[in-house]
Amino acid sequence: MIINILDSTVYNRISAGEVIENPSSVVKELLDNCIDAGATSISIKTKDGGLSYIEISDNGSGIPKSELSKTILPHATSKLNKAEDLFYISTLGFRGEALASISEVSDFEIRTRNNKDTNGCFLHKINDTYIVEDYPKESGTTVLVKNLFFNTPARYKFLGTKASEENNIKKILTQYILANPNISFIWETENGYIFRSNGQGLNESIVTVYGNNIFDKLIPIEDTEGKIKISGYISSPEIYKNNRNFQTIIINGRCISEIGISGVLNNLYSKYLMKHCFPIVILNILIPFEEVDVNVHPTKKEVRLSNTKQVYGKLYNTLNYFLERHLEDKQKASLNSFLNIESTQFTPISSEQHKPSMIDYQDDIDISKETISLSSSQVSLEDLPIVEKNALFSSDLINNNCIVSDQENILVDNSTYNNISNNKLLTNIDKKYTILGQIFSTYIVVSNLESVFFIDQHALHERILYDNYLADLKNNSVNSQYLLIPEIINCSYEQKKNIISISAILAYYGFIIEDFGQLSFRVIAVPSSLKDYLNLSNLFEQLYEFNFYNKKIDAIDSLLSERFALLACKAAVKAGDKFSYEQLNYLVEYFFKEGLPSKCPHGRPSYISFSKIDLEKLFKRKL
Known part of the structure; x- marks a missing residue:
């Protein structure tokens, strides 16, 4: 058996397959770079669900011309200097794999200008070789990715449809808009704009992503005491979804999937929701960087916490406090509305005032012709059945729009369901x-x-x-x-x-x-x-x-x-x-x-x- 040392082109494409799975992976990695560069405005353009075209522009710090050619080298990063830095990662990106991987499996370009430079520069490929040239540009960076996986057909054939890949991008952008509410995001496809957030805070971001109907039913959460800080929104039990797609968990600015936190949410809402029903959650959790290990998954979707019991315990207690307080306030408001405690002035009513309306025997009325209004409907008295008061099943019939054959003729109004009797009887x-x-x-x-x-x-x-x-x-x-x-x-x-x-x-x-x-x-x-x-x-x-x-x-x-x-x-x-x-x-x-x-x-x-x-x-x- 001969052991071959792979050509750099081969192993770079293999490595790219671990980092870049689909167009949404490209979008995610590029957004990480934009945010790490301090951008306050990010524009995303895609075509065909990102399969043929992805362009992401930001107004961040930009890349100096002298450093631009390094961006596509494997394991080249500005975010780490030594191994110890892995235990204190404060940026979204850190491995230096993303741009190198993307450039291996697509037609790739970067246009950028560092905010300290007077001129911009342009990295692109000519005859299979990347070169850097001067290029007029405002501060910031634009990355263009075309024809993704054109040279790896095995990867391309396992991609989804254009609609499904666009939906995957939507899920990623939903999380990034909610995790970065002070950044403006604009996403445009060949069919028009999908998202336009103005970066005016979390409330505006939630409305952009989910709409007002959901936002109005969310409960604000905030606990800034101690080294673990929690903020965001959870939904009232009256609104829920049939999957976890509406749950966004953010730890130190990174959207993650953490099974323990999902378990906390399940336990919290088990008293209020049926099985397979999930609350809407946008939670931002800040934990000391040294207590979070983000270097455990190729796509950085998972993290490990060094103090899980402390995090889970505080999370449960905080959410439970705000949820129970919301439900108590809602119950009190409902009770006050029912009793009208704050606004109603109770005035004694005389027995004469409280006397029910009835037909007076001494009135000169031709009962056979008289009609009496029952709410919105007019029902003739001769159409109403005479029911003996002591009939076997009389209790319900007596108390409904019927005349009682006894000492008095009393008419009781109960026309809530007149819609039934208004139908044409068979x-x-x-x-x-x-x-x-x-x-x-x-x-x-x-x-x-x-x-x-x-x-x-x-x-x-x-x-x-x-x-x-x-x-x-x-x-x-x-x-x-x-x-x-x-x-x-x-x-x-x-x-x-x-x-x-x-x-x-x-x-x-x-x-x-x-x-x-x-x-x-x-x-x-x-x-x-x-x-x-x-x-x-x-x-x-x-x-x-x-x-x-x-x-x-x-x-x-x-x-x-x-x-x-x-x-x-x-x-x-x-x-x-x-x-x-x-x-x-x-x-x-x-x-x-x-x-x-x-x-x-x-x-x-x-x-x-x-x-x-x-x-x-x-x-x-x-x-």
């Missing part, structure tokens, strides 16, 4: 069932000649709304209602791009949207059948997480159907809601007409039934 010429009543304000009890049914009012009404909406879709008859005042939805550029890309599909579902600036769009029309139940911000928040690019129409259609099933769930009447006879009758009519629908759109049972024989077996009448 004809009931040959009714073969009897509505016995409503129990626990949750279940409707109905009997026919053969069985008794316990119907879950929420599950059934949810099925009605969902079926009616899908029927409209199937018949291409979804009616859109234009909003008097269009609702503006603030979001990140990427989220808006996602939604705009499916505007035609949303229109099919009854939602009409328009582009409305760089970080927002507006909804001008919604499905008329769902207009009363829509929380548009919440709906689009769910849609943001789905990447619609390169997805088949069926997949998008399936996702939207799931979301509208959730809308039907939210719109449906709830357990604990009391109904009038007409409302009960509407639900039961549908139940029998549609052949006893057994499940709600989510698969929960809509009813259970007992036949006469089942009951006889329960009572041991039959064995």
Whole structure:
């Protein structure tokens, strides 16, 4: 066996494969250099997801002409002088591998001017040899990378699609914008601007990346005591994601992945979130440099901490303190709002003032013709059923828009769910069932000649709304209602791009949207059948997480159907809601007409039934 000493070109390309995995790796390494050079403004331009073109410019200190040719030599760096420096690394880059690796696998150029020089310089390749020439330029550095991996086809063929590589760059830039809130970042692709942060602080950076809707639900964190300092934001339990992509952990300015810190977050939120639900986190942790080892991973994504227990303990206690304080404040605010403690002046009310409105027998009123207003609806008294006060299941019916046949005629207003009775009731010429009543304000009890049914009012009404909406879709008859005042939805550029890309599909579902600036769009029309139940911000928040690019129409259609099933769930009447006879009758009519629908759109049972024989077996009448 002969041992060969590899040519520098070969081993440099092998080394490049460890440092540069894809276009986002190039962007990351170049951004590190920009930040280490003291830049306050960084511009990124990419084409084809960075596969064909990456250009990054900064206004940092620049590189002296005498040093420029060294930048592409392996292990050449201005950030370390001796081995001991590895134990006190304060810069993002330190190995001196990045530019050498990038220059081996791409067409590579550097234009720069040191802030102490009067002229700039230009490093580029001619006949496979890099040369340095004078070049007019303002202070700072511009690095151009074209045709990445053109000479390493084995690496190139394992890259993702242009869209997926662009998404990887987006993830990197998201972290760098959040980790460096005082630096301005501009990212432009062949399709326009993606990010434009002004470097005006963390609040502005979060809004740039995630939008106002998320920022408004974040809890500020700050603990500057001791040698471990923690600041940033965590999300209230009411908002969460189904992955950790919205968690940015920054240690000494470096975005890292640290399994122990992820464990702290899991433990903290386990009391508030279900499994596979993750909070939104932007945490900046400052630890003495000598207690952090960053030289453990080729891409510097991982670190080792010398005092893990101390870091984890302080992190948990700090986050727990601010989270619990936020929840307590929220609970107090909710209670104060309910009781109106601070603003309400309690004034005694006389019994005469408090007397409920009722029909006076001595009034000269023709009851057969009189109508009384029930909130927004007008219901004729002769249409309301007479219910005996001591009927078997009378308690719920008595307390709902019904007249009680007793010593008094009292009208109780409970029109919260008039939307049910306002629907056109089905004809009931040959009714073969009897509505016995409503129990626990949750279940409707109905009997026919053969069985008794316990119907879950929420599950059934949810099925009605969902079926009616899908029927409209199937018949291409979804009616859109234009909003008097269009609702503006603030979001990140990427989220808006996602939604705009499916505007035609949303229109099919009854939602009409328009582009409305760089970080927002507006909804001008919604499905008329769902207009009363829509929380548009919440709906689009769910849609943001789905990447619609390169997805088949069926997949998008399936996702939207799931979301509208959730809308039907939210719109449906709830357990604990009391109904009038007409409302009960509407639900039961549908139940029998549609052949006893057994499940709600989510698969929960809509009813259970007992036949006469089942009951006889329960009572041991039959064995």
